Amino acid sequence: MTYELIEPARRSHPKWLRRVANGQRRRNVLGKIAADYGLLFAFFALWQIASGAGWLNPSVFPPLDRVAATLWTGIASGALLDDIAISLQRAGIAFLAAVGLGIPLGLFMGQIRAIERALDPILQLFRQTSALALYPVFILLLGLGEASKVFVIFWATLFPILLATIGGVKEVDTKLVEMARSFGASRRTIFRRVILPASVPPIFVGLRLSATTALLLLIAAEMIGANKGVGFQVMNAQYNFQIPLMFAAIFLLAFLGLAANSVLMLLQRRLCRWSA
Amino acid sequence: MTITRFSARGEVIIRDLSKSFQIDGDKLTVLKNVNLDISAGESLAIVGASGSGKTTLLRVLAGLEEPDSGGVLIDGTPVHGLGKERAVIFQEPRLLPWLTVLGNVAFGLEVQGVSRREAEDRARHYIRLVGLTAFEAAWPRQLSGGMAQRVGIARALTIQPEILLLDEPLGALDAMTKLTMHEELTRIWTEERVTMVLVTHDLEEAIFLADRVLILPKEKSASPRVIEIDLPRPRDRSEARFVRFRQQLMAEFGLH
Numbered sequence: 001m002t003y004e005l006i007e008p009a010r011r012s013h014p015k016w017l018r019r020v021a022n023g024q025r026r027r028n029v030l031g032k033i034a035a036d037y038g039l040l041f042a043f044f045a046l047w048q049i050a051s052g053a054g055w056l057n058p059s060v061f062p063p064l065d066r067v068a069a070t071l072w073t074g075i076a077s078g079a080l081l082d083d084i085a086i087s088l089q090r091a092g093i094a095f096l097a098a099v100g101l102g103i104p105l106g107l108f109m110g111q112i113r114a115i116e117r118a119l120d121p122i123l124q125l126f127r128q129t130s131a132l133a134l135y136p137v138f139i140l141l142l143g144l145g146e147a148s149k150v151f152v153i154f155w156a157t158l159f160p161i162l163l164a165t166i167g168g169v170k171e172v173d174t175k176l177v178e179m180a181r182s183f184g185a186s187r188r189t190i191f192r193r194v195i196l197p198a199s200v201p202p203i204f205v206g207l208r209l210s211a212t213t214a215l216l217l218l219i220a221a222e223m224i225g226a227n228k229g230v231g232f233q234v235m236n237a238q239y240n241f242q243i244p245l246m247f248a249a250i251f252l253l254a255f256l257g258l259a260a261n262s263v264l265m266l267l268q269r270r271l272c273r274w275s276a
Numbered sequence: 277m278t279i280t281r282f283s284a285r286g287e288v289i290i291r292d293l294s295k296s297f298q299i300d301g302d303k304l305t306v307l308k309n310v311n312l313d314i315s316a317g318e319s320l321a322i323v324g325a326s327g328s329g330k331t332t333l334l335r336v337l338a339g340l341e342e343p344d345s346g347g348v349l350i351d352g353t354p355v356h357g358l359g360k361e362r363a364v365i366f367q368e369p370r371l372l373p374w375l376t377v378l379g380n381v382a383f384g385l386e387v388q389g390v391s392r393r394e395a396e397d398r399a400r401h402y403i404r405l406v407g408l409t410a411f412e413a414a415w416p417r418q419l420s421g422g423m424a425q426r427v428g429i430a431r432a433l434t435i436q437p438e439i440l441l442l443d444e445p446l447g448a449l450d451a452m453t454k455l456t457m458h459e460e461l462t463r464i465w466t467e468e469r470v471t472m473v474l475v476t477h478d479l480e481e482a483i484f485l486a487d488r489v490l491i492l493p494k495e496k497s498a499s500p501r502v503i504e505i506d507l508p509r510p511r512d513r514s515e516a517r518f519v520r521f522r523q524q525l526m527a528e529f530g531l532h
Binding site for chain 2: 175176178179180181182183184185186189193194197198200272273274275
């Protein structure tokens with residue numbers, strides 16, 4: 001929608017000027033890629049060369065092409081796909097459950113001062129208690145199966161979402177609320193049309209933090225007590241001295257994290273076109 | 277779309293209005309036995325030193341604050357709380373950042389239960405009135421301060437209130453924009469025939485816009501003074517009588 005303000009002027013430029021502008025833009029894009037990712041490429045290149053030339057012990061740091069080849073065979077043969085599937089399932093269920101509970105509860109708690117105040121100390125205590133420290137407790141309660149793994153991830157992801165939502169609701173500009181009230185908006189309308197949209201950006205901060213936490217806890221849980229999953233593969237490959245496979249699994253985890261983050265960023269940009 | 281206003285409504289009668297606040301256990305009296313009649317279609321400015329209660333008076337008129345005693349009659353009916361016949365324009369534009377200009381202007385009508393289509397149709401009329409038609413699809417963050425305040429004005433006008441309550445609406449704007457907005461408010465008030473109650477600390481603004489200027493004293497036992505500004509519109513700030521009114525008002529505040 002906002003483009004309409006800018007586009008007509010650009011359209012009226014003569015063709016040659018636009019071509020110049022396009023060329024310039026292409027060069028800018030290349031420059032931007034170099035600026036953003038240049039150092040990353042350099043790091044990978046250095047790794048590859050150092051490992052190939054023997055500056056690094058290739059049995060600990062195998063050349064990246066071998067890691068890539070292992071990753072590719074693992075995916076193509078389907079061996080790693082099973083691990084990805086089970087890992088995504090664990091993190092996904094836990095994350096969705098945390099979203100499903102954390103956002104509604106946070107919206108509710110943020111609006112009622114008494115409840116928020118009563119629950120805040122216990123929330124702070126739970127938040128500060130490392131979920132990993134509680135994992136043995138969850139194993140005792142829920143066994144070594146899927147339930148304890150999902151629950152420990154759920155536990156760790158719930159608090160960032162819950163606290164971000166509460167914070168978002170509490171921080172809503174009271175002047176906007178008063179403005180809506182001055183037009184005769186009901187409490188329900190104010191919630192739906194002022195508090196809820198104003199809370200979306202802070203909620204997304206919580207969601208992205210939680211997604212990162214979910215993967216962190218996933219790996220820890222899978223390393224401790226699993227026989228499947230990407231986190232298990234990292235540990236297992238190391239035990240069996242399949243170092244390329246170990247790195248392949250590590251990269252896979254990094255990709256999963258990046259993918260989760262960009263999905264959330266994309267969603268946020270769609271929902272918050274008004275900011276930025 | 278043409279919008280017709282039928283009768284000159286929007287008469288306000290304030291009787292024995294008192295309001296105090298509890299601050300750290302102390303009672304702070306802000307308004308004491310205020311009596312005031314505002315006729316339908318009048319433009320009244322309220323000036324006063326800070327602490328004189330001018331904003332509180334406006335907020336009571338809006339229904340955002342309940343008086344301790346006394347009351348307000350609008351067109352002969354006692355009012356309690358908020359009402360559709362009144363609209364407030366705040367010092368800050370208070371636009372919802374996630375709505376476009378059109379969405380913001382239609383917002384007031386929409387929360388009053390008017391369908392989005394109808395609300396937006398009517399909103400477009402008032403967006404044109406404040407000269408922002410080209411910016412209907414813009415987000416608030418893309419607007420200048422003056423433009424944003426005009427959106428706030430259009431939003432208030434869209435509900436077609438009988439009484440427009442303005443709480444230092446131009447206080448945050450730069451001097452040049454302020455002068456333009458004075459002209460614009462005069463034009464809007466002339467076209468819409470609404471009762472306008474304007475709280476301001478800008479004496480020139482009060483003289484430029486108001487039929488009468490009410491001076492709220494800081495001393496609660498003193499009674500408010502009213503100065504009638506019987507100048508033809510549009511007004512000329514450099515005209516001798518305008519200047520005299522300014523001197524008179526300044527003298528009220530002990531200034532020269």
